[in-house]
Amino acid sequence: MIETKSNITQTLLDQLQENAPKVTFMPDAEIISAIRYLEDKGIPNNKHEDYKYCNIEAVLRKEFKTVEQAFNELTNADIAPLKIDEAINLVVVNGVYSEELSEKMIVKGLTVNSLNQLSSSEKALLCSQAKSETDALIALNTAFSANGLFLQVDRNNIIPMPLHVIYVNSGNANFVTNTRSFINVQANAQATLIESFYNIGTAKVFSNFVSEKFVGENAKLTCHTFQNEGSLSYSVNTNQVKINKYSNYSNTTMTLSGELVRNNHNVVLADSNCEAHLNGLFISNGTQQIDNHTLIDHQMPHCESNELYKGIAKDKSSGTFNGKIFVRKDAQKTNAYQSSKNILMSDDATINTKPQLEIYADDVKCSHGTSTGKIDTEALFYLKARGIGEDSARKLLLQAFAQELIDKIEIPSLQERVLHLFEKAL
Amino acid sequence: MISIKNLHASIGDKEILRGINLEVKAGEVHAIMGPNGSGKSTLSSVLAGREDYDVTEGEVTFNGKNLLDLSTEDRAREGLFLAFQYPIEIPGVSNINFLRTALNEIRAYHGQEEMAAKDFLALVKEKSKLVELDAKLASRSVNEGFSGGEKKRNEIFQMAMLNPKLAILDETDSGLDIDALRIVATGVNKLKSKDNATIVITHYQRLLDYIVPDFVHILYKGRIVKSGGKELALEMEAKGYDEIKREFESSEL
Ligand SMILES: Nc1ncnc2c1ncn2[C@@H]1O[C@H](COP(=O)(O)OP(=O)(O)O)[C@@H](O)[C@H]1O
Numbered sequence: 001m002i003e004t005k006s007n008i009t010q011t012l013l014d015q016l017q018e019n020a021p022k023v024t025f026m027p028d029a030e031i032i033s034a035i036r037y038l039e040d041k042g043i044p045n046n047k048h049e050d051y052k053y054c055n056i057e058a059v060l061r062k063e064f065k066t067v068e069q070a071f072n073e074l075t076n077a078d079i080a081p082l083k084i085d086e087a088i089n090l091v092v093v094n095g096v097y098s099e100e101l102s103e104k105m106i107v108k109g110l111t112v113n114s115l116n117q118l119s120s121s122e123k124a125l126l127c128s129q130a131k132s133e134t135d136a137l138i139a140l141n142t143a144f145s146a147n148g149l150f151l152q153v154d155r156n157n158i159i160p161m162p163l164h165v166i167y168v169n170s171g172n173a174n175f176v177t178n179t180r181s182f183i184n185v186q187a188n189a190q191a192t193l194i195e196s197f198y199n200i201g202t203a204k205v206f207s208n209f210v211s212e213k214f215v216g217e218n219a220k221l222t223c224h225t226f227q228n229e230g231s232l233s234y235s236v237n238t239n240q241v242k243i244n245k246y247s248n249y250s251n252t253t254m255t256l257s258g259e260l261v262r263n264n265h266n267v268v269l270a271d272s273n274c275e276a277h278l279n280g281l282f283i284s285n286g287t288q289q290i291d292n293h294t295l296i297d298h299q300m301p302h303c304e305s306n307e308l309y310k311g312i313a314k315d316k317s318s319g320t321f322n323g324k325i326f327v328r329k330d331a332q333k334t335n336a337y338q339s340s341k342n343i344l345m346s347d348d349a350t351i352n353t354k355p356q357l358e359i360y361a362d363d364v365k366c367s368h369g370t371s372t373g374k375i376d377t378e379a380l381f382y383l384k385a386r387g388i389g390e391d392s393a394r395k396l397l398l399q400a401f402a403q404e405l406i407d408k409i410e411i412p413s414l415q416e417r418v419l420h421l422f423e424k425a426l
Numbered sequence: 427m428i429s430i431k432n433l434h435a436s437i438g439d440k441e442i443l444r445g446i447n448l449e450v451k452a453g454e455v456h457a458i459m460g461p462n463g464s465g466k467s468t469l470s471s472v473l474a475g476r477e478d479y480d481v482t483e484g485e486v487t488f489n490g491k492n493l494l495d496l497s498t499e500d501r502a503r504e505g506l507f508l509a510f511q512y513p514i515e516i517p518g519v520s521n522i523n524f525l526r527t528a529l530n531e532i533r534a535y536h537g538q539e540e541m542a543a544k545d546f547l548a549l550v551k552e553k554s555k556l557v558e559l560d561a562k563l564a565s566r567s568v569n570e571g572f573s574g575g576e577k578k579r580n581e582i583f584q585m586a587m588l589n590p591k592l593a594i595l596d597e598t599d600s601g602l603d604i605d606a607l608r609i610v611a612t613g614v615n616k617l618k619s620k621d622n623a624t625i626v627i628t629h630y631q632r633l634l635d636y637i638v639p640d641f642v643h644i645l646y647k648g649r650i651v652k653s654g655g656k657e658l659a660l661e662m663e664a665k666g667y668d669e670i671k672r673e674f675e676s677s678e679l
Contacts, residue, residue, distance in 0.1 A: 386528040387502035400518025
């Protein structure tokens with residue numbers, strides 16, 4: 001018997017409710033409306049426009065019928081190999097910020113804490129970008145969010161070293177995590193952030209991550225997302241970002257493994273003269289599915305956005321790039337560029353691309369381009385004609401394809417880590 | 427060096443090479459001339475192992491091995507080099523990295539160790555001088571943004587680096603001004619030895635003033651219809667290909 005839509009959602013809700021600690025930091029009203037939305041709409045399946053190629057409901061039905069929430073405790077030894085030397089390493093285990101596992105360092109202007117330590121004014125910002133009524137996965141996270149990470153850079157402060165947040169899931173039977181983070185870079189402040197995602201252990205995880213990020217006036221936030229969650233992980237990662245006047249936000253997402261990785265990266269350019277740069281690279285093999293959905297919302301004039309996403313799909317894997325750009329009526333003199341390039345390495349691999357531009361201002365420059373094809377056989381022949389074997393010739397070409405994105409990682413040891421895994425996956 | 431016997435090749439059901447016979451010995455330079463569409467590029471592509479063509483008949487022996495049984499990369503590793511008529515641009519792959527990979531894979535095939543980085547760079551320096559290739563081009567992406575002349579010089583530079591037994595120059599003269607032509611030809615001549623051989627494919631006699639062939643063959647409609655010494659090239663230049671066309675048109679049909 002096939003369970004109906006609401007049954008699957010309801011089963012999940014029941015199981016989560018049974019195991020969940022109370023979400024103390026989330027306003028009750030938010031939790032109530034999140035649950036109401038979930039009960040009403042259900043977890044999205046392929047009939048849902050935004051999840052057409054990414055049927056989350058089917059994943060839950062197939063892989064997470066029973067959810068044990070049997071979490072593993074982790075020690076410093078588990079975390080050590082995940083750290084990045086040049087950075088301050090902060091650790092979030094199964095959605096919960098771990099002070100013990102995080103490196104303690106006093107840096108002027110930096111606050112690192114649990115979400116339940118938010119002040120009331122910060123609390124008011126919670127859910128202001130990640131709205132339950134826009135996406136059932138946000139609602140799920142809002143209703144069941146663990147006590148995640150709060151990170152703030154106070155105005156006028158520049159954090160001299162990268163901040164590395166290690167989000168690690170670990171359980172010993174099927175489990176679901178609702179990890180949340182809240183990142184606030186205040187006016188005139190600057191920070192570089194790395195967010196890494198891992199699943200260690202032997203159990204399957206459905207990881208539902210939501211991060212709200214605020215970049216204040218004339219502030220700069222440079223983010224790197226590193227995803228290497230392995231074949232037992234099914235994850236939805238939602239970034240809701242709001243950037244302000246004269247600010248600069250960038251993110252480069254490197255997806256190196258994960259059975260399902262769905263990234264929703266939504267950026268609101270809320271005031272004039274700010275810029276957003278979203279980049280992504282993935283390589284997928286086996287039956288993996290890697291989806292990047294972006295939404296760039298130009299609301300005010302003189303802003304710029306740039307997107308460059310590349311993917312390499314091997315075997316029976318698949319990928320999606322779906323890039324929406326809104327240019328609102330007031331957003332005159334907007335420059336918005338988007339490009340998605342993909343290489344299919346087998347006849348069974350698929351990649352769907354869908355640029356969507358909605359432009360309501362008349363004085364704007366927008367361009368988008370997508371291409372999906374096989375590896376360049378002429379170039380391959382040229383390399384082979386010089387004595388380079390088929391395998392190394394392919395690798396040379398794929399590395400060349402990925403290089404401009406790998407070059408965007410400004411942190412040497414992270415770049416090395418990405419390069420190493422990328423080469424291994426080729 | 428290479429012995430081609432009754433080579434037939436087609437693309438789809440179109441037969442392009444229709445029984446080529448050619449014997450090239452070490453130390454020799456052969457020129458293959460012929461009007462457009464006669465199959466010159468097809469011959470070089472088939473020898474290099476391009477997969478678009480089906481060899482339907484004939485055999486090719488290269489240094490005692492059945493060339494047609496070898497993959498493209500193994501042909502190169504055995505010492506066959508094709509200078510492309512249209513060198514491919516490969517953005518993101520540096521010339522240096524490309525050549526180091528090629529050289530080391532060829533060495534590995536012959537059971538030799540990788541070349542030390544220092545020796546490799548010295549070799550790059552020495553060989554780029556040979557074709558007056560700006561050292562900066564060596565570190566750029568393969569052929570990306572190179573002028574036509576630079577691309578052709580880069581082909582000869584690669585040839586110098588890989589030191590092949592048999593080089594096939596496919597219309598290396600096309601699109602070159604006289605200075606570039608002289609540089610390319612000088613490079614090729616300097617690489618000539620009693621142990622290697624060169625096949626020069628060209629439409630025009632001009633290149634053969636600089637790279638003087640021992641033998642000249644006229645290819646027409648997929649066959650070598652005439653062979654001779656270097657004077658045959660001059661004869662073709664003077665008379666044009668029309669006479670060949672008239673002479674062999676009827677017999678070919
Ligand atoms: N890919 C192809 N598909 C179909 N016909 C081809 C292809 N390549 C070459 N030919 C045909 O084969 C013949 C020989 O071409 P080519 O070898 O390029 O001659 P040449 O180099 O002497 O000008 C021409 O008639 C050409 O049209």
